[in-house]
Amino acid sequence: MNQFKVEMEAKPTALIWYPNIDFNEGLILTTNDEYKMKLWNPQLGNSRRTALGPTYGGEIVKLKLLNVNNESNGKYLVYSTNKKVIGLIKLPMDGNPNKTMGLIAHPNEVTDICCSSDGQFVFTCGGSDLAVNMWKVNVAPIEQAIAMGGDGIEPFINLIEGGRQGQTFTDMQDFFYYSIIRSKVENTTKTRELKHKQVPVDELPNLMRAMGFYPTEQEVKNIKDEVKYAEYTESALPKTHVQLDDFIRLFVNHRPVYGIGKNNIEEAFKDLCDGGRDANGNLVIQGSEFANLLYSGPEEMNSRELEKALLQLVGEQEIRVVFGAEVTADRFAEDILGFEEVDEAELQQEMDQQSFQASTVQ
DSSP states (O other): OOOOOOOSSSOEEEEEEEOSSSOSSOEEEEEETTSEEEEEETTTTEEEEEEEOOOSSSSEEEEEEEOOSOGGGOOEEEEEESEEEEEEEESSOOOOGGGEEEEEEEEEEEEEEEEOTTSSEEEEEESTTOOEEEEEOOOHHHHHHHHHHOSSSHHHHHTSTTGGGSHHHHHHHHHHHHHHHHTSOSSOOSOOOOOSOEEEGGGHHHHHHHTTOOOOHHHHHHHHHHHHTTTHHHHSSOOOEEEHHHHHHHHHHHSOSSOOOHHHHHHHHHHHHTTOBOTTSOBEEEHHHHHHHHHSSTTOOOHHHHHHHHHHHHOSOOHHHHHOSEEEHHHIIIIISOOOOOOHHHHHHHHHHHHHHHSOOO
């Protein structure tokens, strides 16, 4: 039996075999508590695709394949969250919000779901309500939403702050074209001809960081694998370059749904500090021990990488001066990282509203 790691920070919440639709290989589909859906090759342990899942009603905890008799409508997954919501996802899974819908099925928890063999009905089991509900399946609203909202790149652009006319999309274009230049020869007086508007796969991590998303080394590997093997089963050749549309899809699907705030730093320090606190009750860790933790582990940094990172964050200071004798969660978040506190309750409410507007809820 082959074992491999699917998550480093998020918690897996559901798993199902993925039907052979757009990949001619036996893949598994996993979901996590950060609203991501991921395809994996279990033999190689490589990521094949990461997609943004439904963000309303909490993370997905149950998945079932729906056998729709009308093959012209394609294949669907039925999902349920831990609280109230069930819904449909049209395959192939790519993060397009128009391919999902959700509805409130129970007043509180949904303990289990199942589908009829003909794909006409879905059964849901509640918890404290002591109810089993039978639902008639109608995929027409999703087909209409796809037809109205588009099945290309537009749904992903609409998920970017400000849409096509916003500053974020403009920045993505600017950074993408600069990456084309950067991958060639920057210092030249010759006229540049950008015939092939694509960048090498190795430029993707820099593009993601330029847009404010800082993937871990494991996430970088996943992104590169997803691009390289996207067409491998068809052409038997790894994909080496990506176009702007590919970059937009990857950015929308991989970036965190919610921003990182001080509370996330505090949670991390709880694991690192073993509950240690200073005289003021702040979570604290010794500066030398903190540096050693950065030098070790699955995402280890060497001294040169750490010095370079600190130079960009706080200027020319020695590591011992930056960390000091002790490092608290507040000091690390505010003075070193320069993070601002994010109100997760407001972000959750805003994301729920956006998700319901983007999807047809029947």
